[in-house]
Amino acid sequence: MRTLIAQYLVDGEPVGSRTLSRSSGLDVSPATIRNVMADLEEAGLIASPHTSAGRIPTPRGLRLFVDSLIELQPLPRDEMVRLQRELPPGPATVRDLVGNASVLLSAMTHFAGVVTVPRQTDFPLRHIDFMPLPDARVLVILVFSDNQVQNRVIQLAKPVEARDLEQAANYINEHFVGLRVDDIRAHLLRELREASSELHQMLAQAVELAAASFAPQDEDVLVSGQTNLMAYAELANLDRLRELFEAFQKKNELLQLMETCAKAPGVRLFIGEESGFAALDGCSVVTASYGAQGRLLGAVGVIGPTRMAYDRVIPVVQATARLLSDALNRAATTL
16 A cells, blocks of 8 residues: 555556556566555445556545554655745744645745745734824824834724824833733733723723724734645646635635644644535645744645645645744844
């Protein structure tokens, strides 16, 4: 089974008993191999794509191979050096860093590289400013510990004076810098309940502004190298490519899958229909989660045909996730 799959992954052609008898290293006859292949086919692990005597692995057979038969090797030194060189912590924002990881994964595997961008609320606040706009709107300038700057326009129930906005910003900057958004909101609400009357009005203003400013933002997923998939005969059907590229563009299903992968440490692998999304039938998805300071922040991975060199791709994805986590941890210690 291992020899058959290894041969199929190399050339993509059905593997016959004569080929197996020459390459398996087993001292058995082609007839014996044909009998074993018949048993494997009856078990649903291999199948014949047409009338030839050759067989290819089914998704179930590939799952058995990945779970039980694969022999993973350490990432070659030159590839590890490339990852370390091209994925530096630098002064870039987290979005720049994870985007670089997506591009690098695509370049190293020749598949589509995917990575989820962490929610900004996962990072501590460094500074906040409020600026009044017409029609009871306020421009919120948020600076996070990952160097990301976000500008948001919020709509309030009634206009707020510039001095009140400044006072609220000063209060948040003085007391809550270094905390994550959810923690800031919880602290403000608790202090509001406990505040004396002279602080109540200022805290109420700060709570209203914080609630609007720190509203959850949609998570994003970055995809690189989608056109690489056009080079694989298994995915070259125009209808299949159109469906796959639409999934990359809309991102909803892909983001849902990657969010599931990000919630658990280690490597996740979906073969064919295992992903649960029709657009990814005929594809394999290999992901690994990444994080910083003990928190899982997202997942990186690749999407390619089911006929991929899993023994090479899995270590590349693992190493990328580990180096991305290391870069985020180093960046956090320098802030």
